[in-house]
Amino acid sequence: MIKSKINLDLETNLISDLTKSSQSILMQDISYKVLQLAKRDSNVIIVGEIGSGKKRLAEVIHENSSRKDKPFHSFYCLNINEDEYKDAFWGHLEFNQSGITVRYDALEKATAGTLHLDQFSELSETFMLNIINSFRNGCHQLFRFKKSSQPRLLLSINEEAYHTIIHSNIWQIILDQLDPVVIMLPPLRERKEDIPVLIKLFVNEIKKSSQYFENLNISSQALYACFNYQWPGNIRQLKNAILQGAILSYGKTIELDHLPFTMSWKLPYKLDEK
Numbered sequence: 001m002i003k004s005k006i007n008l009d010l011e012t013n014l015i016s017d018l019t020k021s022s023q024s025i026l027m028q029d030i031s032y033k034v035l036q037l038a039k040r041d042s043n044v045i046i047v048g049e050i051g052s053g054k055k056r057l058a059e060v061i062h063e064n065s066s067r068k069d070k071p072f073h074s075f076y077c078l079n080i081n082e083d084e085y086k087d088a089f090w091g092h093l094e095f096n097q098s099g100i101t102v103r104y105d106a107l108e109k110a111t112a113g114t115l116h117l118d119q120f121s122e123l124s125e126t127f128m129l130n131i132i133n134s135f136r137n138g139c140h141q142l143f144r145f146k147k148s149s150q151p152r153l154l155l156s157i158n159e160e161a162y163h164t165i166i167h168s169n170i171w172q173i174i175l176d177q178l179d180p181v182v183i184m185l186p187p188l189r190e191r192k193e194d195i196p197v198l199i200k201l202f203v204n205e206i207k208k209s210s211q212y213f214e215n216l217n218i219s220s221q222a223l224y225a226c227f228n229y230q231w232p233g234n235i236r237q238l239k240n241a242i243l244q245g246a247i248l249s250y251g252k253t254i255e256l257d258h259l260p261f262t263m264s265w266k267l268p269y270k271l272d273e274k
Contacts, residue, residue, distance in 0.1 A: 024191035034183065038064035043153040043178045047162045048185030051236030054156040055118055057185060062114040067152060070113030075106045077127075078119040107134065110151035117153070121161035125170045132177050153178060159187075188234045195227050198235060202242040203254075213251040218242075222256045 037044065038061045046054045055074060062072045106115060117131070135153055155174075157165065165171050174180065188195065199218060206213050222245065231237050245254035 024193040026186055027191050027194060030183070030185070034061060035064055037061065037181055037183070039066070040181075041066070041152060043155075043180040045155045045157055045174075045180045045182045046185060047157050047159055047182060049159050049187045049234055051234035052185050052187055053235050054185060055116065057183070058114070058116040058154045058156065061154060062116075062152075065114070065152070067113050071110050072114045072116065073106060073110040073151075074116040074118050076118045078122050107151065112149045113151055115151040115153050116156065118156050119158070120155040121157040121165060125168070128170055129173065132174065136177055153180075155180070159184075188231045188238065192227060195231075195238065196223065198238060199223065199226060199242060202239055203246075206243065206246045210251075213246055216246055216249070216251050216254070218245070218254040219256070222254050222259055225256050225259065 034057065044058075044061060046057055048054045048057075058074070059072060062068060109115075115135075120128070120131075123131070135150075155178075203216055203218060207216050226238065226241070233240075241259050242254070244260060245258040248258040249255065
């Protein structure tokens with residue numbers, strides 16, 4: 001119960017605007033450009049490794065745009081079946097007292113706001129094309145957004161997939177149809193100055209989540225280990241490591257042994273000898 005509540009709080013509140021708290025010169029430069037870009041209304045492609053904060057960056061763009069009072073809808077593209085895609089982007093018929101209505105779930109949830117397509121790079125080219133066509137034209141010309149109500153489109157693309165996509169035909173179609181701006185989000189290992197800042201944010205949010213964690217802190221040894229770790233899973237992996245440390249330390253001081261054992265090759269407990 002405690003873990004699920006903390007996870008919810010971290011997802012909604014924690015990955016704070018590094019536009020305000022980043023210590024990395026690289027991220028400060030990116031943050032400045034993002035805030036300027038947010039004021040424009042162009043579509044955006046956000047490229048980064050898994051767990052690097054692409055969705056949060058999409059939220060930052062929306063929150064600092066002229067659409068901030070309109071809906072922000074994030075559609076997770078991975079592991080969605082064909083029927084769900086049809087309802088979301090290709091349209092489906094609804095029968096009601098006023099007649100027959102064509103509904104486009106994902107598009108209509110973001111009307112006049114921002115539509116974020118998370119893990120867009122994991123789709124097949126066929127799905128990518130269908131979604132782009134639906135966004136541009138509606139389903140077989142049956143439905144079109146007015147210019148004032150069409151959502152702004154933000155696409156999240158994994159960095160590994162990006163290097164493949166840019167050499168494919170779909171990339172040229174994306175550029176021609178959406179005319180997007182591309183933002184490259186660096187992995188956490190390339191902006192290590194932000195690790196202590198993020199840890200402080202994580203710890204403070206966990207402390208606020210329950211009185212059980214009100215005395216939570218982290219030792220200098222554990223902090224040093226976090227700073228020197230490469231974090232292949234980026235911010236998401238760091239968040240989960242601190243969450244694990246908070247639980248295993250019983251809400252007291254997170255020590256190195258409380259962090260994932262892959263960081264120290266120690267178990268946080270002793271095995272019974274037989």
